[in-house]
Amino acid sequence: MPGHLDDDGRVRSSYWNIGTKTGRLSCSKPNMQQNPKLNPLLPFDYKEIFEAPKGKKLLSVDYKGQELRILAIISRDPTLLNxxxxxxxxxxxxxxxxxxxxxxxDQLAESHKDYKKLxxxxxxxxxxxxxxxxxxIIYGTTAYGxxxxTGIxxxxAQTGIDRFxxxxxEVRRAIQRCSTFLNENWHVRSLTKRRRRLDPGEKKSHRQAFNFLIQSLAADMIRCACNNMRKVINEHPEWGLKIIMIVHDEIVLEINEDMVEKARPFIVDVMENAMPKLPLKMSVDIGVGQTYSSAK
Incomplete structure (x- = not known):
């Protein structure tokens, strides 16, 4: 990464709390939120170049199904919540x-004996x-789209939308409520009171408005998780835990390799309960590796 490598072999990006319309963090110099995906045409895995120091491991902790869980929270749809x-x-x-x-x-449960076969x-x-x-659908895609x-x-596709x-x-009603609020107020407000102003006369604004309700809550959730993670870091200096990178719904951490299992439940708890007053608990995946790629 020419021009971005410091003398100690680390890359340090700049994170900005503002700069995106949905409230997500932005990153620059370099933008670590847009790392190239694994490509068979490339001679190497880009994420392999980021490696933990000797005696350390990297942890990749990201929310599982975050946007759909937030959809369930916003809509209060009983089928989704259940x-x-x-x-x-x-x-x-x-x-x-x-x-x-x-x-x-009951066969839809990942723990059911028939689930993998189905x-x-x-x-x-x-x-x-x-x-x-x-x-x-939750972002306004039509039957044509x-x-x-998908090739159907x-x-x-329209029959599928109707069945959805x-x-x-309650998802349909939540989308309708969002559009009505936008028509009347020329802005929308997230559960954390973040606002986005939009022109209700533009068709795309209604799609962007509902998208904002989900994306902005996701953005504030990762902020809360980072704040709470800092408390854990300060309370357990012996773990050598530090936040290395934030990639949308993922936090990448560095930790002493012999402290991984001891710290794991604390890290998971911080992420899953970043916003404890929400009616639905989050779920996370956590990976451990010597490189960023192997931790994913």
Whole structure:
């Protein structure tokens, strides 16, 4: 990374608390939030060049399904809330509704004995449930957009949209409430009272408004997690724990290698309970490695 490597072999980015419309942190010089993804055409894995010092390990801790959990929180949809509380695979659940797969509710739980077999059997439908419906619909994608992205017909896509909102009716109402509020106030407000001003006369504004409600709460959640992580760092100096990098919904930490297991439950608790008053607990994945790539 020419021009960014300090004398001690470390790269130090600048993080900005402002600068994005959704409230997410921005990063520059260099922007570590836009690391290249693994590409078979490249002769190396870019994330492999970031390595923990001798006697240390890197921890990658990121929120699992954060945006969909926030959707459940914002909409208060009982089906979504129940799914997360019971550990259901939400992408397979949506596919089950959209394509009438006939999977029983309890079989959607990742702990169920039939789950892995069903996930493998309906892998294609689950992929469409995830990338064709769960994420695109909440950000305003139309039947045309879903059809274009997934290869299904526009009529089938529209039927899927109708079934999606029939399955999660409070999501539709939450989107409608957001649009109504924008029409009346020319801005929207997140649960943490962050505002974004938008022109309700522009069609894209209504899509951006609901997107903002989710993205901004996610952004403030990672801030709360970082603040609480600092308390843990100060209380346990023997762990050698420090925050190395923040990448949207992920915190990367450095730690003494012999303290990983002792610190793990504290780190998970900080992330999962960053905002303890929310009606749904977050879930995190935590990886450990010598390099950033192996920790992912």
């Amino acid at each position: 799914a997360f509380k019971k550990g259901y695979d939400l992408h397979l659940m949506t596919a089950n509704y959209v394509f009438n797969l006939g999977i029983k509710d 996930r493998k059997k309906y892998d294609h439908e689950r992929h469409i449930g995830k990338n064709g419906y769960n994420f695109p 879903i059809a274009k992205n 017909s526009e009529d089938v 909102f029939n399955a999660y009716p």
